[in-house]
Amino acid sequence: MFRVRIEGGAEFGCSGDDTLLRAGLRAGLGMPYECNAGSCGACKVELLGGSVASNWDAAPALGERDRAKNRVLACQSVPRTDCTIKARLREEFRARDLPRRFRASLAAMRDLTHDMREFSFRVEGAPGFRPGQYALFDLEGVPGGWRAYSMANVDDGSGEWQFQVKRVPGGAGSAVLFDRLAHGADIGIDGPYGHAWLRTDSPRDIICIGGGSGLSAVMSIARGAAAQSALAEREVHFFYGARGPRDVCGEDMLAQLPGYGVRIHYHPVISMPSAIERDTWQGRTGFVHDAVREAFGDRLAGFEFYFAGPPAMAQAVQSMLAANKVPHAQIHYDSFY
Numbered sequence: 001m002f003r004v005r006i007e008g009g010a011e012f013g014c015s016g017d018d019t020l021l022r023a024g025l026r027a028g029l030g031m032p033y034e035c036n037a038g039s040c041g042a043c044k045v046e047l048l049g050g051s052v053a054s055n056w057d058a059a060p061a062l063g064e065r066d067r068a069k070n071r072v073l074a075c076q077s078v079p080r081t082d083c084t085i086k087a088r089l090r091e092e093f094r095a096r097d098l099p100r101r102f103r104a105s106l107a108a109m110r111d112l113t114h115d116m117r118e119f120s121f122r123v124e125g126a127p128g129f130r131p132g133q134y135a136l137f138d139l140e141g142v143p144g145g146w147r148a149y150s151m152a153n154v155d156d157g158s159g160e161w162q163f164q165v166k167r168v169p170g171g172a173g174s175a176v177l178f179d180r181l182a183h184g185a186d187i188g189i190d191g192p193y194g195h196a197w198l199r200t201d202s203p204r205d206i207i208c209i210g211g212g213s214g215l216s217a218v219m220s221i222a223r224g225a226a227a228q229s230a231l232a233e234r235e236v237h238f239f240y241g242a243r244g245p246r247d248v249c250g251e252d253m254l255a256q257l258p259g260y261g262v263r264i265h266y267h268p269v270i271s272m273p274s275a276i277e278r279d280t281w282q283g284r285t286g287f288v289h290d291a292v293r294e295a296f297g298d299r300l301a302g303f304e305f306y307f308a309g310p311p312a313m314a315q316a317v318q319s320m321l322a323a324n325k326v327p328h329a330q331i332h333y334d335s336f337y
Contacts, residue, residue, distance in 0.1 A: 001013045001014070001015055002014050002015070002016065002050075002079040002080075002081060002082050002083065003082045003083075004020060004023065004024070004079060004082070004083045004084075004085060005082075005083070005084045005085070006029075006084075006085055006086070006087050006089070007048060007084060007085065007086045007087075009089065010027070010029055010089070012024055012026075012027035012029065013027070014078075014079050014083075016078060016079060016080070017078065018078065018101075019055070019074065019075055019076060019077055019078055020045065020052070020072075020074040020075075020077045020078075020079065020083070020085065021033055021036070021043050021074035021075040021077075022036075022075070022099060022190065024074070024087075025093075025095050025098070025099055025193075026095075026098055026099055026100065028094060028095070028098060029089055029094065030089040030090045030091050030092065030093040030094040031043065031074060031087065031089065031093055032087075032088065032089075032090055032093050033074070033075055033093065033193075034195075034334065034335050035061075035075070035148075035334075035335050036075050036136065036148060036193055037075065037146075037148060038055075038056045038059030038060070038061055038062075038073055038075060038076045039059070039060055039061055039335075040061055040335055041061035041062070041073070043073055043074040043075045044061070044062070044066065044071050044072070044073060044074070045071065045072060045074050045085045045086060045087040046069065046070055046071050046072075046085060046086040046087075047070050047071070047072050047077075047083065047084075047085055048070075048084040048085060048086055049083060049084035050079065050080075050081045050082050050083030050084060051079070051080040051081045051083070052072055052077040052078060052079050052080060052083060053077070053078050053080055054072070054073070054076050054077055054078075055076045055077075055078065056073075056076045059073055059076050061073055074087070092195075093195075095192075095193075096130065096197075097127045097128045097129055097130065097192055098127060099127065099190060099191050099192055099193055100125065100126065100127050100190070100191075101188060101189070101190045102123055102124060102125040102126045102188075102189055102190075103123070103124055103125070103186055103187070103188060103189075104121035104122065104123045104124075104126075104161060104186070104187055104188075104189045105121060105122050105184055105185065105186050106119060106120070106121055106181055106182070106183055106184060106185045106186075106187075107120045107121060107122045107160070107183075108120040108183075109181075109183070112164060112215075112249045112250075113246060113247055113248075113249050114246055114247075115166055115167040115247075116164060116165070116166050116167075116212075116213065116215070116247075116249060117164070117165055117167070117177070117178060118152065118162060118163070118164045118165075119162070119163045119164075119165060119177060119181070120160055120161075120162045120163075121160070121161045121162070121163075121187075121189070122159055122160060123159050123160070123161050123189065124159070126159070126161065126189070126191075127191075127192065128155045128192075129151055129155050129161075129191065129192035130155070130192070130197035130198060130224075131151075131154050131197060131198040131220040131221050131223065131224025131225075132150070132194065132196045132197040132198050132217050132218075132220050132221045132224070132306060132332070133150070133151060133191065133192040133193060133194040133196075133197050133220075134148050134149060134150040134151065134191065134192065134193055134194045134217065134334060135148070135149060135150075135151065135161065135163075135189050135190060135191025135192055135193065136148055136189065136190040136191060136193070137149060137173065137177075137187055137188070137189060138187060138188030138189070138190070139172075139173055139176045139177070139187065140176070140187075141172070141176065142172045142173050142176060143172060146190065147172075147173035148193075149163045149165055149213070149216065150163065150164075150194075150213075150214075150216040150217035150220065150308060150334075151163060151191075151192070151216065151217075151220050152164045152215070152216040152217075152219045152220050152223075153220060153223060154220060154223050154224050154227055156227075161189065163216055164213055164215050164216035164219065165177055165178075165213050165216070166212045166213035193334075194334040195332070195334060196217065196306055196308070196332040196333050196334045197332075198220075198221050198224040198225060198228070198231075198306070199304060199332070200228050200230045200231060201230075202304045202330075204234070204302060204303050204304040204330065205234050205235040205236070205237070205302070205303055205304070206221070206222075206225055206231075206234055206235070206236045206237070206303065206304050206305075206306065207236075207237045207239065207292060207296075207303045207304070207305050207306075208221050208222055208236065208237070208238045208239065208306050208307070209239045209241070209288055209289070209292060209305070209306070209307035209308075209309070209313075209317055210238075210239070210240050210241070210250070210307065210308055210309055211240070211241040211242070211288060211308075211309030211310055211313040212309050212310050212313075213309075214307070214308030214309030214310070214313070214314075215240060215249065215250055215308075216308070217306070217308035217334070218238065218306055218307065218308055219250060219253060219254075221306045222236050222238055222254060222257065222264065223253075223257065225264075226257040226258055226259060226264065233263075234263070235263045235264070235265070236263065236264045236265070237265050237267060237295075237303075238250065238254055238264065238265065238266050238267065239267045239268075239269060239288050239291060239292055240266070240267070240268050240269070240288070241269045241270075241271060241287065241288025241289075241291075241309065241313060242268065242269070242270050242271070243270060243271055243272045244270050244272055244273055244274065244277060245270060245273070245277055245280075245281055247270070248268045248270065248283075250266065250268075251266045251268070254266050267283075267284065267291065267295070268283045268284070269283065269284040269285070269286065269287070269288045269291045270283065270284075270285055271285070271286060271287055271288070273285055287313075287316060288313065288317075289313070289316045289317045289319075289320040290320075292317075292320070293320055293324065298324075300321065300324040300326050301324065301325055301326050301327065301330075303326075303330065304330050304332070305317075305321060305326065305330060305331045305332065306332045306333070307332075307333050308333060308334070311335075314333060314335065317333075318331070318333075
């Protein structure tokens with residue numbers, strides 16, 4: 001165990017197989033981060049003393065100027081000696097449920113579409129989690145090891161963590177999950193992480209926007225909203241964007257929630273219908289962010305937003321909400337996709 005000291009402040013322990021970021025969060029410190037995967041740069045710190053190794057030397061969030069200033073990505077840096085770093089801690093990044101590393105066994109699987117599958121794990125020694133958060137999987141044979149996936153269920157104390165995952169062509173992580181993981185298989189999980197958890201103190205109705213395996217995070221939000229007595233009067237509008245009808249999913253799960261059809265509403269949208277599908281599809285067509293804008297127009301600033309999905313979708317949603325003057329404090333997403 002190495003000691004990591006933050007200049008002018010706290011000190012915490014970090015093992016040689018943990019990262020500076022995750023060890024700091026486990027210690028209850030408000031270490032800034034977003035993607036937890038080396039792509040965003042939110043977790044940059046300056047290494048003032050000691051030595052670290054990187055899990056991903058070519059991480060895109062670290063440029064030559066950063067390297068010249070001895071900056072490192074806390075989410076990719078593992079200590080090789082005791083270290084001193086310069087970091088700006090922020091209270092909003094302090095974990096409410098301290099993340100832990102624990103073991104999980106695969107209890108059940110079911111297909112949601114031709115390329116989406118739900119994985120249910122039984123866990124031991126896990127912390128609690130909030131609707132909308134994500135975890136990291138330690139998958140054998142995957143370069144860089146850890147892959148991020150959002151929980152789809154709510155933490156009801158049963159010891160079940162559920163994930164809805166899309167097979168990514170050429171994706172090493174989804175290939176392991178879909179092709180090599182059998183019932184009873186044991187994997188390592190690290191979590192919970194993420195800032196897009198369900199806010200129960202908001203007086204506003206909720207709009208969830210999902211695409212691809214982003215279904216998982218917003219399904220957790222919808223389930224959490226249905227289960228929380230503090231949100232019993234809130235409406236939930238659930239938009240799911242897919243390429244074609246065979247990619248549409250989620251309604252069967254929402255239909256099991258109390259209030260479905262009364263205060264919980266499902267809005268599927270397809271963006272690439274074939275000529276035949278244009279004649280048979282009864283729902284909306286186009287991009288999901290346009291469907292949200294068209295449905296609510298100048299009322300958008302009156303909602304609380306949660307969204308998750310492919311980067312292009314997430315960027316389009318952000319731009320649409322900004323253009324419609326939705327306050328940033330009402331927008332919740334995690335950019336690890």
